[in-house]
Amino acid sequence: MAAARTRIAIGIIALAAILAARSTSGQPAPPDPALAARIAAADLAAGEVLASQCTICHTLTAGGPTLIGPNLYDIVGAPIARTAGYAYSPPMASLGAAGGTWTVELLDAFLASPATTVVGTRMGFGGLASETDRANLIGWLRTQSVAPAEMPGLAAVDPTTPVYEAYQADRGRNYYGDSCGLCHGPTAGGDTAPPLKGPVFQANWNGRTVWELFNYTRRNMPADAPGGLEDERIARILAYILQENGYEAGPMPFRVDRASLEQLILRF
Ligand code: HEC
Numbered sequence: 001m002a003a004a005r006t007r008i009a010i011g012i013i014a015l016a017a018i019l020a021a022r023s024t025s026g027q028p029a030p031p032d033p034a035l036a037a038r039i040a041a042a043d044l045a046a047g048e049v050l051a052s053q054c055t056i057c058h059t060l061t062a063g064g065p066t067l068i069g070p071n072l073y074d075i076v077g078a079p080i081a082r083t084a085g086y087a088y089s090p091p092m093a094s095l096g097a098a099g100g101t102w103t104v105e106l107l108d109a110f111l112a113s114p115a116t117t118v119v120g121t122r123m124g125f126g127g128l129a130s131e132t133d134r135a136n137l138i139g140w141l142r143t144q145s146v147a148p149a150e151m152p153g154l155a156a157v158d159p160t161t162p163v164y165e166a167y168q169a170d171r172g173r174n175y176y177g178d179s180c181g182l183c184h185g186p187t188a189g190g191d192t193a194p195p196l197k198g199p200v201f202q203a204n205w206n207g208r209t210v211w212e213l214f215n216y217t218r219r220n221m222p223a224d225a226p227g228g229l230e231d232e233r234i235a236r237i238l239a240y241i242l243q244e245n246g247y248e249a250g251p252m253p254f255r256v257d258r259a260s261l262e263q264l265i266l267r268f
């Protein structure tokens with residue numbers, strides 16, 4: 001009994017510390033480096049499997065309905081108790097009313113022990129004891145968003161962060177000419193189809209992940225025969241398109257790997 005009470009007290013202190021960690025500018029404090037490193041190294045496939053434990057009570061896709069608990073799409077970095085009309089427990093509702101957000105620290109603490117982190121929560125889930133499991137799950141939840149929350153260690157990609165090697169873009173230029181140039185113009189500046197470089201293209205893709213661009217292209221392009229291109233060919237074509245949009249080549253290859261492409265956010 002005493003032990004349980006001590007744990008609850010520690011939970012409240014930990015929560016207070018997490019919430020107090022917001023600096024006076026209103027910006028959340030930088031995450032705990034060890035936690036950030038675990039999330040940067042997250043095994044997203046393992047996280048997706050862990051998330052199946054949540055789906056008895058939560059939907060995880062965009063616009064999903066309330067089940068026993070509220071929808072969790074785009075929850076990392078979101079305001080606490082954001083779902084209008086959902087009957088949150090009083091402590092959860094008051095964290096939301098105080099302007100709290102689901103920082104990775106708070107999620108990590110809450111998923112370790114919901115009942116002692118938000119005392120009085122209605123979430124009837126025992127918690128995930130393993131910090132690696134929590135990091136994998138939070139890492140995966142973070143990708144369930146059109147614009148995943150920014151985090152140190154998960155660098156937002158900009159033209160100074162190479163995401164392809166030069167030879168890939170060189171090959172990509174030829175492949176582009178064979179498969180895309182007819183509609184999108186010889187150097188991607190647009191023709192009967194929209195440009196794949198410049199302000200409109202960049203506005204469409206800014207903040208989205210390289211994975212989304214890859215997946216969109218794989219499913220929909222070339223528009224007259226979609227779905228017929230090999231993944232490696234698409235990777236090279238996209239390396240060329242990134243080059244045309246100001247990204248520089250570097251030592252990191254463009255790999256056809258969902259988990260790593262989901263970490264790369266386009267910033268123009
Ligand atoms: C047995 C049902 C149940 C399970 C299983 C469950 N939850 Fe919940 N969850 C709830 C309920 C109910 C609430 C609302 C809690 C409250 O109001 O105090 C909630 C709330 C939440 C919130 C706060 C949402 C918001 O809008 O602020 C998060 C985050 C969350 N759950 C994450 C998870 C994750 C991640 C898992 C899987 C590891 C999980 N939950 C498993 C029932 C569940």
Ligand code: HEC
Pocket residue numbers: 176179180181182183184192193194195196200201204216217221222223224229237
């Ligand atoms: C037969 C003509 C045609 C070919 C060939 C073609 N596309 Fe397209 N593409 C289109 C059209 C039309 C659109 C606009 C689609 C829409 O708005 O729904 C488009 C849109 C796109 C977009 C989204 C642009 C944006 O601003 O969001 C991308 C990316 C793209 N194409 C890539 C490619 C790539 C890469 C290739 C070569 C593998 C290719 N396309 C080949 C016709 C084509």
